[in-house]
Amino acid sequence: MDFSQLSAEISAAIRDVPDFPKPGIIFKDITPVLQNPKLLSETAYYFVHQNMSLHADKVVSVESRGFIFGSILANDLHAGFVPVRKKGKLPGDVISTAYTLEYGIAELEIHKDSIRLGDRVIIHDDVLATGGTVAAAIDLVEKLGGKVVGICFLIELSFLGGRERLKGYPVQSLVVY
Ligand code: AMP
Numbered sequence: 001m002d003f004s005q006l007s008a009e010i011s012a013a014i015r016d017v018p019d020f021p022k023p024g025i026i027f028k029d030i031t032p033v034l035q036n037p038k039l040l041s042e043t044a045y046y047f048v049h050q051n052m053s054l055h056a057d058k059v060v061s062v063e064s065r066g067f068i069f070g071s072i073l074a075n076d077l078h079a080g081f082v083p084v085r086k087k088g089k090l091p092g093d094v095i096s097t098a099y100t101l102e103y104g105i106a107e108l109e110i111h112k113d114s115i116r117l118g119d120r121v122i123i124h125d126d127v128l129a130t131g132g133t134v135a136a137a138i139d140l141v142e143k144l145g146g147k148v149v150g151i152c153f154l155i156e157l158s159f160l161g162g163r164e165r166l167k168g169y170p171v172q173s174l175v176v177y
Contacts, residue, residue, distance in 0.1 A: 001049060003174065006042050011175045013039055014155065028155050028177075030065065030126055043174065044069065047124070047152060048076040050172055054149045057119040058082050060141055062108065062133050063089070066125040069154065073124055082114040082121075084137050095143055099136035108133070110140040117145035128153040128173060131162030138169065 013036060015029040033039045047069055060082045061070025067083060074081035087096060087107040094109040115121065121141050125134055138148050148169055156162065156173035163171055 003046050006039075006046060007175050010039060010043065010154070014175065028127055028157075030068075030154060033154075034068065043154065044072045044076065046174055047073045050152060051077060051122055051150055054122060055120055056122045056149060058115060058121045058146065059124055060084055060110070060115075060121055060137055060146075061124045062137055065127075069126070070124040073122070073152075077122075079122070080114075082110065084108050084110050084140060095140060097136045097139045097143075100130070100132045108136045108140065110137075110144065112144065115141055115144035115146040119146040120149045121146040122150040122152065123148060124152050126154050128156040128162040128166075128171070129160045131160075131165030134162070135165055138166075 010033055013032045015032050017027040017029050019025065020027040033043060051073065056077055056079045058080045059070050059074035061067050062084045063086060071081045087109055090109050090111055093112045095112055096107050096109045098107050123134055123137050134151060141148055151166060151169050151171045153173040154175065156176045158176050
């Protein structure tokens with residue numbers, strides 16, 4: 001299926017916010033996509049169409065914007081949804097990993113009981129920038145014995161080289177800048 005028309009419409013809807021959350025960053029605001037019923041539903045359809053043949057057991061997403069399409073995708077694929085959160089937010093037993101992102105350094109955590117040995121896992125986030133966040137999510141999933149079978153983004157900032165950092169994993173993005 002050809003999603004180039006959807007990609008163009010999403011690209012037109014995304015709002016560039018200069019110098020947010022700090023000087024020099026052009027923030028890609030996806031809220032105009034979310035508030036448009038047609039774009040919301042077609043984007044959800046895109047993600048399920050691209051991932052349905054992967055037979056995933058879990059969709060793992062990174063807080064907080066990754067949760068939006070990640071949970072819709074998990075529901076549509078009849079998979080479980082697993083949140084990856086910043087340090088101190090998950091209440092159960094966790095494992096953690098340190099990571100760097102386009103504008104900071106932090107630690108991410110996942111519940112120890114969220115992934116079973118051999119689970120087929122799709123990782124989703126809204127934006128692929130340097131790839132540090134999703135590399136950390138991969139690390140967490142693999143430490144728990146999951147197999148990353150797909151990684152999908154709404155937006156890829158290709159000039160930041162995130163795809164090279166995720167080399168060896170199947171990466172898909174709807175809109176590439
Ligand atoms: P990275 O780890 O560098 O790939 O950064 C990806 C994470 O940071 C994602 O969770 C994004 O939500 C967020 N992010 C990084 N850069 C941007 C940007 N320019 N606009 C919006 N979100 C961004």
